[in-house]
Structures are given as C-alpha cells and as structure tokens.
Amino acid sequence: NAGVTQTPKFQVLKTGQSMTLQCAQDMNHEYMSWYRQDPGMGLRLIHYSVGAGITDQGEVPNGYNVSRSTTEDFPLRLLSAAPSQTSVYFCASSLTPTGSDYGYTFGSGTRLTVV
C-alpha cells in the first residue's frame, strides 16, 4: 500500500550509540520532514527537505543529521544518542510544500528509548 514507511518501530539505544531511523515514501512526494513527539506535547520539527539534495533545519535539530539522496528516502541519523532523545519520531511527506487539501501523510512512528 502507498504511504510512508518507517523502520524500526521500536528501538532501545545506549547513551553514546548512533543509529539511523529510516523513512521511505512511494507517493512521489517532494516534501518530507521529521518530527519528534514527547509525552503530553505536540510534534516538533527536527529537519525537513523540499526535494532530493535539499535539506534544512527545523525547530529542534541538535543531535540529528539528515540527507536526501533520492525522492523516496529521508533517513534521520542520531549521532551520539542521549536520554533527552527518548521520544516517538514521525516522518511525514506531502505532495506540495503547502500540504493544502492533501494534508501531510505520516508514518506510523518509531518509539526510541535511550538508556
């Protein structure tokens, strides 16, 4: 089924470890973004991309890297995991940057725990 696929769904890391959260979409969407959701809060933007080869920082970018080599994939890398990065991570994509009537399609999320 078309949509946004995130892997893994769950992950436990030790402090200082690095890892990559994967995000792929098969809808030919130009716009992709990563959010984190902490308990009792809405989603906050980490990084976003408006097309292959173009990325920019969001509201909370520190400790994370992204790249966009293809339209389909937008991986999020944690450089050196910290307990403060324990959160649920969502990847989202949109046909147009404005979203408009199509909204933003979200992946099912990755629940990350850093111990």
Added chain:
Amino acid sequence: AQKITQTQPGMFVQEKEAVTLDCTYDTSDPSYGLFWYKQPSSGEMIFLIYQGSYDQQNATEGRYSLNFQKARKSANLVISASQLGDSAMYFCAMRPRGTGRRALTFGSGTRLQVQP
C-alpha cells in the same frame, strides 16, 4: 513565529452528541493553512481536515467541520454525532503558505473521550 494553542487538555462527550475542540493560533504570515489531525491510542497521525486562510467557506469532511473565524484567529474542530471510535488525541496545526520554513507547527493536543 507561529503558535498554536489548544486550551482543553481533555474533553468528554456522550456518544451521538456533537463536540467542539478549540484551537487558536498566532501568526504574522498573511497566508497560511490550518490542519487537524487525530492520533488514536495506536499512535498514528491521521489527517482530518484542512482550511486555507483565504478560503471563503468553512471546510467540511463528513462528520468533521472546521469553524474558522479569521478575525479571532480561531480554527475549532466540530465533530458531529460522536462515535466511540472518535476517542483519541486531536492536534491542531498550521503552516505558512509562503516561502521559508515549510513545516507544521502543532498545538499540545486535546484528548477526547467518547462515553457510551
């Protein structure tokens, strides 16, 4: 900068009744879009409805409607004929339609519980 405020941390409603979830926003952008998302206990984010700031009519999608009052900077979600499956977190979000940072700014959410 943009800000979304949802002042109702939790709401209860009886099945088959209508409920309004409040959302106010603040932005200096002249053109923007407003969104509502539903997040059930399973965790996924489900797009419900969109309203453009220059749309003349309030948006509707099935049992969902958006009560958009631009002068008051409010974009309340109305759910008619509530169902048990409507129990979830609901998030209001917005983004500017111009160039620049193209991302959604979310409110803190409202947890809706539908009672039989």
